[in-house]
Amino acid sequence: MLTSMQIGLIALYGFLYSVIGRNTKIIQVGSSILHGSVIGLILGNVPQGLVMGGTMYLMMLHLEQDNREDLSIAVMGAIVSGIVYGTDKGVVMGTALVALCMLINQLTGIAGSLVHKLQMNAIENKQFNKMGNYLITWNCLKGLILTLPLVLVMVSDVSSVLAMIPEGIYRGIHVAVSLMPAVGIALLMKQGDLKKNVIWLVGAFVLGVLFKEIGVVVTLVALLLAFKGGKK
Amino acid sequence: MANYLTKKDLRKCFLRHNLLRNADYNYETLQSGNFVYSLQPALEKVYEGQDDVIANKYKVYADLYESHPWLSNIILGLVIAFEAGRNPNATEDASKIRTSLMGLMSGIGGGLVKLVSLALGVTLANACIEGDIKLFGIVAGIQVVLWLVFYKLFIVAYEKGIFISRKKVHAFAENCMPLFYASLGLTAALVMNVSLPVVPVASGAVTLITICIVYMLSCKNVKSSYIVIGIFVIAMILGYLGLLG
Numbered sequence: 001m002l003t004s005m006q007i008g009l010i011a012l013y014g015f016l017y018s019v020i021g022r023n024t025k026i027i028q029v030g031s032s033i034l035h036g037s038v039i040g041l042i043l044g045n046v047p048q049g050l051v052m053g054g055t056m057y058l059m060m061l062h063l064e065q066d067n068r069e070d071l072s073i074a075v076m077g078a079i080v081s082g083i084v085y086g087t088d089k090g091v092v093m094g095t096a097l098v099a100l101c102m103l104i105n106q107l108t109g110i111a112g113s114l115v116h117k118l119q120m121n122a123i124e125n126k127q128f129n130k131m132g133n134y135l136i137t138w139n140c141l142k143g144l145i146l147t148l149p150l151v152l153v154m155v156s157d158v159s160s161v162l163a164m165i166p167e168g169i170y171r172g173i174h175v176a177v178s179l180m181p182a183v184g185i186a187l188l189m190k191q192g193d194l195k196k197n198v199i200w201l202v203g204a205f206v207l208g209v210l211f212k213e214i215g216v217v218v219t220l221v222a223l224l225l226a227f228k229g230g231k232k
Numbered sequence: 233m234a235n236y237l238t239k240k241d242l243r244k245c246f247l248r249h250n251l252l253r254n255a256d257y258n259y260e261t262l263q264s265g266n267f268v269y270s271l272q273p274a275l276e277k278v279y280e281g282q283d284d285v286i287a288n289k290y291k292v293y294a295d296l297y298e299s300h301p302w303l304s305n306i307i308l309g310l311v312i313a314f315e316a317g318r319n320p321n322a323t324e325d326a327s328k329i330r331t332s333l334m335g336l337m338s339g340i341g342g343g344l345v346k347l348v349s350l351a352l353g354v355t356l357a358n359a360c361i362e363g364d365i366k367l368f369g370i371v372a373g374i375q376v377v378l379w380l381v382f383y384k385l386f387i388v389a390y391e392k393g394i395f396i397s398r399k400k401v402h403a404f405a406e407n408c409m410p411l412f413y414a415s416l417g418l419t420a421a422l423v424m425n426v427s428l429p430v431v432p433v434a435s436g437a438v439t440l441i442t443i444c445i446v447y448m449l450s451c452k453n454v455k456s457s458y459i460v461i462g463i464f465v466i467a468m469i470l471g472y473l474g475l476l477g
Contacts (some may be wrong), residue, residue: 023253025301028345029475033360033368081435085375100380106464112258113457116265117295119256121288123268126283128276131269132248139255144328168472175471176464181423182439183259183463186446187296187456191331197413204414209422210376 002043002084007154009042014076014150019143022072032075039079051083053089059091070105073146074098077153093153096162099170100149102177108142116131236278237316239387242309244273246386249308253301261461267308274312289315289323300341302379307333313393314401323397325401332408339415342359438476466471 002058017035021027027034033053040049056075075095075098082090115138194201249270255386266292279285299307307330314326352371359367421440442463449459470476 004380009376020251023255024250024379024472027372028301029348029371029375030356030368032358034372035366035367036360037368039405043389045233049364050360054357056387057360058354058357061349073369085237109257110464112256112265112459113260115256116258117245119265119268120291120294123287123294126287128272128283128286128290131265131272135252135265135269136257140254142255161269165465166472170473171474172468172471173477175476178462179439179442179463179467182261182296182420183446183460184262185420185423186443187259187334188416189413189447189449190300190450191296192318192409192412197409198409200327201417204417205421209417 002080002154005141006042007151010076010080011147011151013042014073015143017076018074023139030057031072032060032079035072035076036079039082040083043083045081046081048087049079051087052079055082055087055091056094059094070102071098073150074101076150080150080153094192097149097153099165100162101146101175102193104146104149106177106180108145111142112138123142134207141217161180167190171178236318237312237390241273241277242312242387242390244342245270245312246305246383249305250301253304258457261294261296261314264294266298268293270308271315275315278316278318278330290321292323292327293330295327297334299337302382303337303341304334305382307337309386309389310393310396312391313396316390317394319398321398323400328405329401332405332412335410335412335442339418341410344369350381356416447465464477 021031021047032187033050036051036053036056037046038049040053043222044208045051060075061069077097078090078094080090081093115134119131122128122134183201189201241449252266252269253263254266255269257263264475271290271293279289293311310333311326311330314322321323326413344367350396352367356367356371359365376413419437446454446459446463452475467476
């Protein structure tokens with residue numbers, strides 16, 4: 001079982017990562033290994049921490065999501081469970097936590113709009129220093145909210161709680177989260193002159209669907225651009 | 233041209249940009265709240281006492297923005313350089329360069345990280361599972377150095393940006409736009425391929441339909457936050473009912 005000191009230190013690490021690490025993103029390759037090392041150190045079992053960190057990193061690589069910040073707390077939860085109860089239980093716990101962490105992240109994204117509105121009000125009223133206050137306060141509050149699943153994993157048997165959530169809810173969260181990048185793409189499309197550049201958008205899209213290999217498509221697009229530049 | 237900003241001012245901007253990058257991340261303007269906050273030390277020094285001018289500039293920069301964590305520093309450096317020139321068209325030019333570069337920088341940064349992950353990922357993970365942390369130490373060390381290099385590039389972008397002419401900005405922005413849209417097209421294809429692997433054919437169509445609907449709604453000036461909440465709720469319901477996912 002975990003001691004209060006260990007719970008406190010891991011929660012503090014999770015909080016600091018959510019408040020600072022998610023923003024600076026200094027470590028983008030292998031952040032799961034970093035979490036494994038730190039949590040292993042706190043729990044006095046660095047080798048198992050590394051096993052869990054490495055395993056989670058492999059899973060993230062497989063999902064092509066190794067540097068997704070919204071999954072970092074789920075990874076930490078999996079590592080804690082893996083060290084305390086064994087690798088298998090850790091992986092199961094991590095998978096169960098992913099949906100919960102994604103949902104919390106989505107909700108903080110929606111709440112972020114409100115903070116942005118407060119920021120805009122401060123600009124409108126020429127109270128520029130308030131902008132920073134809102135940002136810092138919300139960043140800390142968000143850090144606490146995001147760390148909550150990690151604390152739950154450590155203080156109670158979350159798996160039974162998570163098992164009570166109907167499968168449909170998980171499926172719903174998965175679909176909703178999967179569609180969010182499409183929303184971002186559509187909003188970005190409005191940023192420039194779409195009519196003038198539609199050929200590039202459609203062309204890269206078609207090539208991306210046909211080849212499914214980012215390297216090939218990037219090379220083809222770069223060649224076409226170079227050809228266009230050369231003709232000029 | 234007078235240089236109003238010191239290294240200390242620039243460092244303040246850099247730290248704000250890096251320490252609170254995703255602080256008010258939202259689906260309406262993405263990371264622009266932090267971008268505005270990062271500009272504060274520079275703008276308030278360059279346009280000291282001109283609160284109306286500063287407020288108008290903030291409003292322009294509060295428009296949608298997102299880029300790669302490391303390379304975004306270069307964009308910030310350029311924008312500060314333009315503003316430091318106190319040119320009447322500075323904000324228009326800087327905003328143009330910001331929009332044209334954000335997609336490009338995201339692509340380059342994301343590609344760089346992906347490349348390292350592809351080349352080293354499995355070896356790195358296996359070494360850790362076997363208890364050898366040396367390789368991770370080296371990879372982490374390289375990333376810390378890269379982060380510092382991008383701080384240096386932020387300063388370089390500022391120093392060089394001061395001398396960029398308007399004509400060059402417009403030419404560059406025009407040349408970058410095809411890349412910006414190509415990267416969006418490619419991202420859409422990738423999202424389509426990986427987002428809903430359970431039903432790949434349907435997911436592709438759903439992703440495309442979502443992109444079209446959101447684009448049309450945003451062109452009709454429907455607030456992005458309403459669009460996001462709407463899509464989220466509909467997707468949850470469809471997923472719950474088993475019609476998707």
